[in-house]
Amino acid sequence: MVETRNRILxxxxxxxxxxxxxxxxxxxxxxxxxxxxxxxxxEFLRRKEVNLxxxxxxxxxxxxxxxxxxxxxxxxxxxxxxITAFGGVESYLxxxxxxxxxxIHKPVKLDELKSVMRKIFDTPESVNFS
Numbered sequence: 495m496v497e498t499r500n501r502i503l504x505x506x507x508x509x510x511x512x513x514x515x516x517x518x519x520x521x522x523x524x525x526x527x528x529x530x531x532x533x534x535x536x537e538f539l540r541r542k543e544v545n546l547x548x549x550x551x552x553x554x555x556x557x558x559x560x561x562x563x564x565x566x567x568x569x570x571x572x573x574x575x576x577i578t579a580f581g582g583v584e585s586y587l588x589x590x591x592x593x594x595x596x597x598i599h600k601p602v603k604l605d606e607l608k609s610v611m612r613k614i615f616d617t618p619e620s621v622n623f624s
Contacts, residue, residue, distance in 0.1 A: 500615050501542070504528040505535040505549040505561065506577070511600070515548070518604060532556030532564070539569055546614055548607075550600075551578040551585055559585065562592050573614045577602055 502524050506512045512528040519526045529535050531553050551558035576589045579600035586597050596610045
């Protein structure tokens with residue numbers, strides 16, 4: 495079982511994707527919240543700290559790359575995994591150059607995501623909010 499100190503925020507405009515991923519990660523013991531866009535996510539982050547943000551890249555109002563820039567500016571210790579169904583080399587390079595921990599293609603393979611999450615949560619500098 496995963497310690498609940500590992501707080502995750504899922505940002506995706508696709509409600510089914512948000513719900514499904516939230517449910518699966520919650521069942522593994524993660525403290526999971528979700529929102530539908532970058533603006534909602536920034537508002538959430540003003541109120542509550544998280545260890546990890548899992549964000550879609552292609553979203554209305556504020557795309558994931560712009561959101562990643564805002565996270566870097568205001569929450570530089572927060573880890574970010576970018577996910578996308580439309581990714582190419584350019585968006586991959588941009589996301590990684592902006593500090594994304596990983597870039598995963600949709601549909602998300604849960605084993606791949608959990609492997610990346612273990613790398614994040616097993617690092618000594620991972621924030622503990624307990």
